[in-house]
Amino acid sequence: MEGKARIAVLVSGGGTNLQAILDAQKAGIISSGEVSLVISNKASAYGLQRAKDSGVEAMVITRKKGAVSEYDVPVIECSKENFETEIIKAIDERDIDLIVLAGFMCILSEDFIKHYEDMIINVHPSLIPSFCGEGFYGLKVHEAALEKGVKVTGATVHYVNEIPDGGRIIAQKAVCVEEGDTPEVLQRRVMEEAEWIILPQSIERICYERIHN
Numbered sequence: 001m002e003g004k005a006r007i008a009v010l011v012s013g014g015g016t017n018l019q020a021i022l023d024a025q026k027a028g029i030i031s032s033g034e035v036s037l038v039i040s041n042k043a044s045a046y047g048l049q050r051a052k053d054s055g056v057e058a059m060v061i062t063r064k065k066g067a068v069s070e071y072d073v074p075v076i077e078c079s080k081e082n083f084e085t086e087i088i089k090a091i092d093e094r095d096i097d098l099i100v101l102a103g104f105m106c107i108l109s110e111d112f113i114k115h116y117e118d119m120i121i122n123v124h125p126s127l128i129p130s131f132c133g134e135g136f137y138g139l140k141v142h143e144a145a146l147e148k149g150v151k152v153t154g155a156t157v158h159y160v161n162e163i164p165d166g167g168r169i170i171a172q173k174a175v176c177v178e179e180g181d182t183p184e185v186l187q188r189r190v191m192e193e194a195e196w197i198i199l200p201q202s203i204e205r206i207c208y209e210r211i212h213n
Contacts, residue, residue: 015047
């Protein structure tokens with residue numbers, strides 16, 4: 001493979017991890033790949049605007065009827081049965097080399113994951129195997145960590161397989177839990193001190209290996 005690996009990022013919300021990827025690309029931390037496509041399942045996702053601001057193609061693929069995006073990006077409506085088919089079509093048409101789930105709040109089917117075996121990665125806001133799996137997402141992860149009373153948490157980048165948060169671990173980084181932390185405060189610290197560091201680093205390593213192998 002010559003040039004840079006092409007990256008698709010799937011988002012559902014604000015796109016803070018997407019922004020971290022875009023910033024790392026601009027800073028040269030990610031130099032072996034580039035974000036070529038952003039897909040959201042929600043027309044209201046601010047991650048779409050972040051993509052547009054960086055000159056990246058963005059689109060909505062949604063099961064919601066009558067969806068309109070304020071961010072002036074194409075919206076593809078589809079049935080539940082065709083949802084993944086449309087995502088696959090968009091990704092394959094653009095010769096994507098790596099798919100990054102960045103707050104994508106949809107469980108992907110086993111067929112989808114096998115179609116892109118070892119091509120999908122995710123960042124999870126805990127040190128897997130702690131506080132992970134079905135039902136652990138967003139603030140729920142940090143609420144569980146605080147309830148358990150752990151002194152150290154962190155983030156994990158891993159490959160995606162058919163088991164939620166069960167794929168091979170790529171990178172982890174620990175973050176201290178501090179006295180008086182709320183789930184929101186801890187969530188922000190884990191993002192800043194772990195997720196936004198190891199996700200771009202992992203993307204660069206994977207992209208480098210793909211263009212040099």
